[in-house]
Amino acid sequence: MLPIIRIPSEAAGRSRTTVHNGFVFTVATADTYELDMTRQAREALANLDRQLAEAGTDKSRLLSATVYITDMAQKPAMNAVWLEWVDHANPPQRACIGATLEEGDMIEIVAIAATKG
Structure with a gap:
């Protein structure tokens, strides 16, 4: 059993x-x-880095990410941050979806990564 x-x-x-x-x-x-x-x-991606590290992996092992944002007009700003952050040698599959999030949240990232080893 796993x-x-x-x-x-x-x-x-x-x-x-x-x-x-x-x-x-x-x-x-x-x-x-x-x-x-x-x-x-930037803060959400920094948290994603911490959460991946806590699970024993990193963004180079990211397989897919679904980014939910409250205002699609803000997608260029999110994309600029994403391009600064993403591992360009190992880019994941990514979708961006406009959504209603909890009050105050502008972005939520749902990610799947492979573990190391």
Whole structure:
């Protein structure tokens, strides 16, 4: 039997990250909601880096990311931050979807990565 490792979230009833069968499943948002899209995107991606590291992997092993943003007019700002952050040698499959998020959230990133080893 393959273990399921759940890294708890501060929010009740949620795991921040789950590791199972060589895959990491995680969701990253910004911690500070008074920020503009550029700063929320940077903070969310920094949190994604931390969550991947906590699961024993990194962005070079990212397989796919679904980016939800509240205002598609802000997609160019998010894309600029993404292009600064992404591992260009190992770019993941990525989708960007306009969505209604929790109050204050401008961006939410749902990611799947492979574990190392």
